[in-house]
Amino acid sequence: MATPSDSRPGQTTDHIVELADSVADIADRLHERILKEIASYPDQAMPDAQKAVLRTLMDNELMLRQHAQALYADATNHVIQGLDQRQRRLMALTAVAAEQIRQIGVIGETTGLVGEILSLVGGIATGRLSQVETALENIRLHHTALKALKPTPAVKT
Amino acid sequence: MARWLRVGVLVGLMLAGCASPGAVSLVEVREFADASAKLGGYAELSRRYRDTYQRELPYLSPQAERLARDTDARRQAVFNDFVAIQRTLVLYMQTLSLLAGDDRYDLSGRIDELGHGLSATTDSGLRQRHIAAYAGLTRLLTRVITSRYQNQYVATMVRDGDADVQALIDAMIVLTRLYEKANENEQKTVLGSFNAEIPLANRNADRMLVMLAKVHLQNKTAEYKLIDRRYKLAQQGLTKVALGHQKMRENMDHLSSAEMRRMLAGYVRDLNVIRYSLGRD
DSSP states (O other): OOOGGGHHHHHHHHHHHHHHHHHHHHHHHHHHHHHHHHHTOTTSOOOHHHHHHHHHHHHHHHHHHHHHHHHHHHHHHTOOOOOHHHHHHHHHHHHHHHHHHHHOSOGGGHHHHHHHHHHHHHHHHHTOHHHHHHHHHHHHHHHHHHHHHOSSOOOOO | OHHHHHHHHHHHHHHHHHHOGGGTOOHHHHHHHHHHHHOOSHHHHHHHHHTHHHHHGGGOOHHHHHHHHHHHHHHHHHHHHHHHHHHHHHHHHHHHHHHHSSSOOOOGGGGGGGGOOOOOSSSSOOOHHHHHHHHHHHHHHHHHHHSSOOHHHHHHHHHHHHHHHHHHHHHHHHHHHHHHHHHHHHHHHHHHHHHHHHHHOOSGGGHHHHHHHHHHHHHHHHHHHHHHHHHHHHHHHHHHHHHHHHHHHHTGGGTTSHHHHHHHHHHHHHHHHHHHHHHHO
16 A cells, blocks of 8 residues: 555665564574474483573573564664665575574584674664674674584484 | 525535435445444554563563563554554544434534644654644544535545545554564564473473463463454454545545445445454454
């Protein structure tokens, strides 16, 4: 029902919603990954250290979801203006990050990566560009490091 | 001269009354407006969206809670604007219903309800055209309410109001979709915590806790399943209202034609089914 006259503000809202959706999607992937890890201990005998790692990741999932909630509020509040190109680029990168989370073989290795994604999303939400750039660089480093560490992840989806 | 002019105006008005076949009975228009005014969902879902934080709170870590609290403040700040849109639309439909009715009503008491303009403009998330539509509809209602014409004014009201009605309904549909997304995210926060924590609790001492958690999870799953349906129903209802009004606008010259009456009766039926479904849960 949108008319041409409101295409510009409408687009901005749509961009924010897309970004929020992709953040929620990363949280979904992380959640799947956590459940999968839990299920891989059939006798429920997961070591405490491993449980601690999982709980950290669960907290990270909560944070991602709250960032998504904040962005949905932004979409209704229309606070963020003109994310356009920057936002599109970031979205492409967050999609890559989401895919990485799904494929990573060693779950402990996700902690650092997810931490960077949180920092990235936080930077976007509050408009702190330097934080965004640093986080992007770190994600790239993580990606490279993880590839070196686990050349052939055994996890299938 | 003045007397002739008066008689002329009087005759003109009578002719207008006779010439317009819909002036006597616009039953379907009235029923459509009534069904539109009574359609529930949006206001309730707006309140639910406003109260998201309270429901999420028990499941949040301290860090997530800080972020959630900030988001909560922003939700609270715009709530009144979100429901003001709906109140205006309801008032519009109630007014249209009265105009299309056979009885004469004094509507001047309703003017007070129009006094509350939208407060926030930059922060409220309403696009500029939504705010303009709100102001436009308020002006139109004031004009209609203070006028002495009823049936004859139905077509004018539908024609002059349609663009603004469409814009306001559009805003309500967009907001309802966002409410739905926020609710989905909330649902995953709540249910997700249990789905991960229950299998992690493996000590004998946790057995009672696990049992209680499973009961709670069952209840919460059922609650979200019920609420999920309501977002779709509300959007469907709003779309029907928008379509019905658009059809009236397009067929203004023959609102009383058999085809138009049948079509409007169809929308009324659909809206009543949706309202019934919304009321049942």
